[in-house]
Amino acid sequence: MAPSPSDPATAVVVPVSIIAFLFGIVQLGTGTLFGVLPILIGAVGLLYLAGGGERIDEWLDTRTTADTTADDTSEDALTTLRQRYARGEIDHAEFERRLNELLETETVSDVASRNDERLVERSQ
Template sequence: MHTSHSRYQDVESLPGVVAGLVTVGVLTVAFGLLALGVPFFWVAFPIGFGGVLPLAVGLAKRREDADGRNRAGAAESGTGSDRALHRLRERYAAGELSDAAFERRLERLLATEDGIDQGIDSDAGIGPKRGRE
């Protein structure tokens, strides 16, 4: 259901789905009260859209952010060479490594099955930071 190139990607996210469900619920309640002849049916709109909707979307975003952090933490807690590769990419993105230094270290890291046993993790930035190259 969730595709990376979908033009409706925001609706497929958890906050988008929650917003849609709350909207349908508020409209159902409000128009149901109207059909029943309740004179203050309109109160459902400010309560639903002014209170329930922002609260529900905020909680959904919080849950989605927590899930994203858990996935990122799981990726970082992988094997030693995965951590070394992750740190190498972070240092390159932060501008701590030149293109040539990044490519050289990346080739050395990928050339070995286990970069930590070969001492490559210190070159990839795990441990004390070294000077800018």
């Protein structure tokens, strides 16, 4: 979604992008490579106007959500396993077998982040 024309940032981005783009074309026309930078500035402004900034933010949010969901899933599985063992639905051998399977699929960063969270919870 592109910014609205009444947005103050748009009021700055539009003229700066146009001026930078035109200045870059003039500089390239004179034979200097200094025109590349203003053209890039103009292109970034055009991407902003086309809603590129929001698309990047959405992409970053999606990646963060996917990473969090994966951590939550493994934590949920471990919690469920512990609850089933506590209720007596599975015996000790089954609990150990399933726990080992869960731990084999975890990465080092998963374990480290969970340990960091536990330390923060204990310190509060």
